[in-house]
Amino acid sequence: MPPTAPQSLRDQLLREAVEMIRYAFASGKSVPTSVVDAVEQYESHPPEGPPLAPAPLVLAHSRLARIVAPATPRAIVLLADGETAGRFAFLGPVVLVRQLMAVAIGCVVAFVLLGLFEATGSSTVSFVNTWGWNLLLNELWWLSAAGLGASFAILFQVNEYIRKSSYNPKYAPTYWVKFLLGVMAGYILVALLPFEVPRQGTAINLVQPALALLGGYSASAVYRILTRLVEAVEAIFRGNVKDLIAEREAAATARAFEEASRGRVRQAARLVDVLGQLAAGATADEVSATIREIVASLAPEVSEAEPLPATVSRAAPASVTVAATPQALVAAAGRAPREPAEEVALAG
Structure with missing residues (x-):
């Protein structure tokens, strides 16, 4: 109960x-x-x-x-x-584990019984050289092998959670989704992907069920294989390589210009703060420290090699004039940077 x-x-x-x-x-x-x-x-x-x-x-x-x-x-x-848990207590205390073990046992029995037919494993089977009941028996054989690999992977993972007492029954449906994905991946890997099976050796007839088992065990690997195939097909019709390079260069230039514009706006805002300090009657040391911070953010190597003087010549508060307004500084931040000679001429 x-x-x-x-x-x-x-x-x-x-x-x-x-x-x-x-x-x-x-x-x-x-x-x-x-x-x-x-x-x-x-x-x-x-x-x-x-x-x-x-x-x-x-x-x-x-x-x-x-x-x-x-x-x-x-x-x-x-x-x-x-x-x-009653009569099925030997299968474990978790309902999901008992169900998965029953499915795994069913896959093992189906794999063994289907392997008894002469049509399974006698030769390499594909949709080109086989049809009818022989093809159906081989497909069921592959599906049972894929189910065996998927149930093995899920049981191994759930067993780790149970051993650590960290299993959460809320995620039980995800394990069944993983099992179905494993069965589909095993079938896709052995029946639909263009793998060339070598036609030599005595183990050639076990290659296809082994591929199905591996696909069922790792559905994510089959997913990555399909993703790479799709990317390869897209690369054929994507366009010229020169066009792709030009698009990437244009995107990189746009990003660089955007970053430069943001930097100019930030520096303009900091200059506006300096103007606010001057208007509020800040001391020369405070204004000098703020200017040193701005210079250090613009050119750290220059600020370290040639630091600004610690003091700035004082002037009477009445003689201090501001040649630019905050609006003008913000507007100037959006324009391209000027040459040093041009900046000196404007300052004069």
């Missing part, structure tokens, strides 16, 4: 905390006495008594989750409930 769902969040936390304590003690982990006392207090609390504050139970649950990591509370409870 499947376990009943918890009636409330408090019951779920208490059940998981109790099972985590049992798991930790059974695994030789150290559990603080205060945590055990808190959980024991909630477990022995009578239902008709006044409700207890949930904070101690939540804290005990979080500390236990850190103690039993990488195991998860859900997996620990699931494995604890699966210990009384």
Whole structure:
């Protein structure tokens, strides 16, 4: 009988905390006495008594989750409930594992029985040289081999999660999707991809089921193979190589121009800050430090080799004039940079 769902969040936390304590003690982990006392207090609390504050139970649950990591509370409870699974307990406490093992056994039986026919494995089979029942028997043989490889890969992966007590039943449908993808990949690899099978040796008749098994075991590898084939076909009709290079150069030039424009806008904003400092009556040392920062951001090697003087000649506040407005600086940031001689002429 499947376990009943918890009636409330408090019951779920208490059940998981109790099972985590049992798991930790059974695994030789150290559990603080205060945590055990808190959980024991909630477990022995009578239902008709006044409700207890949930904070101690939540804290005990979080500390236990850190103690039993990488195991998860859900997996620990699931494995604890699966210990009384009935007549199929020898197949494991997880329903997905029992189903996958049944499918794997079915694939093994089908592969063995189909291999007894003379039509399977007697020669290299393809859609060109074989048809009718002989082709159907060989295709079923390939599918059983692909299912065998896919179930083997999934069982191996799920077994690792169960061994670490970190299995999450929420992802059970994804394993069945992976199994179906493995069967499809194995069939595609052996029946549809243009592989040339060498016609020599005694093991030639096992090449096709072996390819189907490998495709079922690693559907991602078949996916990458198909992706490379599609890219190769696209490269034939994509266009001239010179046109591709020109497009990439144009894109790189556009990105460089955009980055330069952003840099000029940032520097213009910093110059506007300098004007604001002057208008607010900042000292010469503060303005000099800000200018040094701007120069360092523009040319770090120059700022390190020839630092600006620490002090700037002071002038009377009444004689300080600003030759440009913030709007003019921002507008100038969008134009191309001038030559040094031109900048000196404008400054004069």
